[in-house]
Amino acid sequence: MTDATPIHRKTWMAxxxxxxxxxxxxxxxxxxxxxxxxQPEIGAVMVRGRVGGxxxxxxxxxxxxxxxxxxxxxxxxxxxxxxxxxxxxxLRAATxxxxxxxxxxxxxxxxxxxxxxxxxxxxxxxxxxxAAATKVDFFTMVRGEDK
Amino acid sequence: MYVAVKGGExxxxxxxxxxxxxxxxxxxxxALSIPQIREQMALAVNRVMAEGSLYDRDLAALAIKQARxxxxxxxxxxxxxxxTLPRLAASHPVDTAAMAVDRRISxxxxxxxxxxxxxxxxxxxxxxxxxxxxxxxETPRSAPPSPVGGEGRGEGEARFPxxxxxxxxxxxxxxxxxxxxxxxxxxxxxxxxxxxxxxRLQALTxxxxxxxxxxxxxxxxxxxxxxxxxxxxxIGTVAVEVDIPELGFAVEIGExxxxxxxxxxxxxxxxxxxxxFTRGYGLVMGQSERKAIAMSLVDRALRxxxxxxxxxxxxxQDEEFVLMHCDNIQATGxxxxxxxxxxxxxxxxxxxxxxxxxxxMALQEAAE
Numbered sequence: 001m002t003d004a005t006p007i008h009r010k011t012w013m014a015x016x017x018x019x020x021x022x023x024x025x026x027x028x029x030x031x032x033x034x035x036x037x038x039q040p041e042i043g044a045v046m047v048r049g050r051v052g053g054x055x056x057x058x059x060x061x062x063x064x065x066x067x068x069x070x071x072x073x074x075x076x077x078x079x080x081x082x083x084x085x086x087x088x089x090x091l092r093a094a095t096x097x098x099x100x101x102x103x104x105x106x107x108x109x110x111x112x113x114x115x116x117x118x119x120x121x122x123x124x125x126x127x128x129x130x131a132a133a134t135k136v137d138f139f140t141m142v143r144g145e146d147k
Numbered sequence: 148m149y150v151a152v153k154g155g156e157x158x159x160x161x162x163x164x165x166x167x168x169x170x171x172x173x174x175x176x177x178a179l180s181i182p183q184i185r186e187q188m189a190l191a192v193n194r195v196m197a198e199g200s201l202y203d204r205d206l207a208a209l210a211i212k213q214a215r216x217x218x219x220x221x222x223x224x225x226x227x228x229x230x231t232l233p234r235l236a237a238s239h240p241v242d243t244a245a246m247a248v249d250r251r252i253s254x255x256x257x258x259x260x261x262x263x264x265x266x267x268x269x270x271x272x273x274x275x276x277x278x279x280x281x282x283x284x285e286t287p288r289s290a291p292p293s294p295v296g297g298e299g300r301g302e303g304e305a306r307f308p309x310x311x312x313x314x315x316x317x318x319x320x321x322x323x324x325x326x327x328x329x330x331x332x333x334x335x336x337x338x339x340x341x342x343x344x345x346x347r348l349q350a351l352t353x354x355x356x357x358x359x360x361x362x363x364x365x366x367x368x369x370x371x372x373x374x375x376x377x378x379x380x381x382i383g384t385v386a387v388e389v390d391i392p393e394l395g396f397a398v399e400i401g402e403x404x405x406x407x408x409x410x411x412x413x414x415x416x417x418x419x420x421x422x423x424f425t426r427g428y429g430l431v432m433g434q435s436e437r438k439a440i441a442m443s444l445v446d447r448a449l450r451x452x453x454x455x456x457x458x459x460x461x462x463x464q465d466e467e468f469v470l471m472h473c474d475n476i477q478a479t480g481x482x483x484x485x486x487x488x489x490x491x492x493x494x495x496x497x498x499x500x501x502x503x504x505x506x507x508m509a510l511q512e513a514a515e
Contacts, residue, residue, distance in 0.1 A: 009394070009396075010396060010397070010398055013399075014386075014398055014399035017398065017399065017400045018386075018399065018401060041233070042232065043233040043234065044232040044233070044234055044235065045234075045235055045236050045237065045238055045387070045400065046236070046237040046332065047202065047237075047387055047403065048237060048238055048239070048240040048241065048330065049240055049430045050240045050243075051323055051344055051345060051348060051428055052311070052323030052409065052426055053309050053311075053323070054244075054309070054312075054323045054324075055323030055324060055326065056323075056324075056325075056345050057326070057327065057330045057345065058346070058348045058349050059237075059330050059331075059332050059333075059334075059345070059349045060241075060352055060405075060430060061197070061353060061432055062201050062232070062234075063202035063401065063403060064201065064203040064206070064232070065401070069393065079391060079394060081400045082400060082401065083400055083401025084401070085203070085205075124247060127247070127249065128247070130249075131248060131249050131266060134265040134267075134268075135262045135263065135265075136263050136264075137257075137262075138263060
């Protein structure tokens with residue numbers, strides 16, 4: 001097992017979790033042989049907010065989440081927690097998490113993770129541009145008595 | 148009291164079969180798919196997620212289809228489903244200042260840093276029926292937009308500081324100090340009154356939109372007036388981060404859309420607090436701005452005691468009244484159960500009334 005620093009692993013796990021399951025399956029269709037340590041399990045995560053955006057935490061409501069864990073034949077253990085109820089998505093993300101700790105990391109980063117990140121970037125930029133196009137400058141009318 | 152009854156299985160089966168038929172409507176019409184509901188009835192889906200208290204667009208769309216568009220019935224289905232899910236974790240509190248905003252407006256500051264972003268809003272539409280939609284015309288996809296305000300909302304990572312933080316710099320508004328105390332959870336423990344603010348906000352954010360709206364409206368009309376301005380309203384997506392126990396660090400597991408509203412309210416000051424603005428807060432799943440604004444007004448009205456204001460007897464100030472009646476599933480459950488067989492109960496009432504009548508009549512006869 002390589003000593004992937006948490007920061008890197010954190011990034012790829014987030015990318016895999018947020019990926020569209022169909023897109024992820026297209027980029028990485030065939031799972032290598034693996035042993036399932038934890039069968040994909042659907043559950044809920046309680047999402048919290050903060051009072052006033054910055055204050056005390058409160059419970060906003062839950063979201064559906066699926067988690068899974070696998071071990072590759074070469075020994076690496078991968079985990080996934082992904083939004084939604086797609087068990088294959090969780091299994092695929094966990095397998096990729098394990099593979100990203102192996103000597104295949106560079107290859108998979110280029111073939112799977114970077115395309116996903118680039119697509120997310122484009123989608124966000126498109127949405128940001130649409131939002132920017134609705135930016136408005138309000139101005140107050142000078143009333144007669146103010147002059 | 149509701150007591151179990153036997154019999155009627157065949158009639159019930161037939162009723163359910165007929166319900167399925169009516170749900171489908173005219174079979175000559177194409178059936179609605181879940182993705183169609185999810186994509187084209189998005190605000191109904193949002194409402195079912197918020198009041199069902201479970202963020203899952205596909206399940207909310209399914210519930211709407213199954214409930215024939217009865218949104219409270221759909222919320223009921225979601226609430227029932229969520230009780231079957233194991234709770235895997237609680238997230239870190241979401242960082243709404245890091246929201247990728249689709250919409251962000253302020254009614255108090257016209258020149259707020261970052262700008263006023265209208266987003267896909269019904270505001271400023273004429274509220275005239277658009278018969279083009281009936282003619283099944285396709286809305287053209289918007290052309291590559293040209294920003295009108297110079298710099299855009301920027302690339303995804305930009306932070307949008309809250310408007311209230313500008314007022315806070317001058318000490319003109321109360322601050323909201325961070326705390327990492329575990330908040331109470333009314334889905335795990337029965338709600339206890341008096342409730343603290345986190346518990347109230349949990350109840351309000353899953354409360355019925357109509358109820359919360361009417362409570363908020365009542366404060367505007369004078370029942371517990373709090374002079375609210377919308378300091379800021381924002382809609383967009385935030386990442387949800389969870390500590391992964393196997394790893395010992397936190398990972399973003401997904402993104403959710405939220406609507407956040409902060410009101411700025413007049414406050415004359417009290418014995419302990421100088422005159423300053425105070426705040427009301429609303430945060431709701433999905434794009435639900437009516438609910439978020441209403442929530443922040445009701446939140447502020449409920450804070451009268453903490454801020455040393457007078458209790459005027461207004462319903463919106465009455466914590467028990469608001470919190471015990473805002474949940475539409477509790478409300479509809481209790482309301483609708485009275486249509487179910489109450490034969491034994493009613494039999495007892497019937498006998499009581501007969502007895503009282505005969506006694507009353509005997510007295511009357513004796514008097515005559």
